[in-house]
Amino acid sequence: MVVHITAEKIGVVSFAARCIDIALNFRTTYVSKSGQVIYESRLIAVNYIRGWFLLDLLAAVPFDLLFALQVNTVSDDRESSSLCFVSL
Numbered sequence: 001m002v003v004h005i006t007a008e009k010i011g012v013v014s015f016a017a018r019c020i021d022i023a024l025n026f027r028t029t030y031v032s033k034s035g036q037v038i039y040e041s042r043l044i045a046v047n048y049i050r051g052w053f054l055l056d057l058l059a060a061v062p063f064d065l066l067f068a069l070q071v072n073t074v075s076d077d078r079e080s081s082s083l084c085f086v087s088l
Helices: 007-025 041-050 053-060 063-068
Strands: 071-074 080-083
Touching (some): 041 053
16 A cells, blocks of 8 residues: 655644644643642633734644735736735
């Protein structure tokens, strides 16, 4: 049996793993500044959103797909231009 591994398959697996990581972080306990382990779901979610959530979300975005997305617009002088997303 031959398995063909392509960049597209690797990208899909990477995206899925990052999404699973985000979901798990909403349920993972943390230690508060006072040293207590926090088990309450709402407090865990608030802590994650205030901390690493934005960075994790940006890391999960498949920027290669955004590069492939091009939005064509027509300017006043009928010239066509493209809007592309750029990764920082």
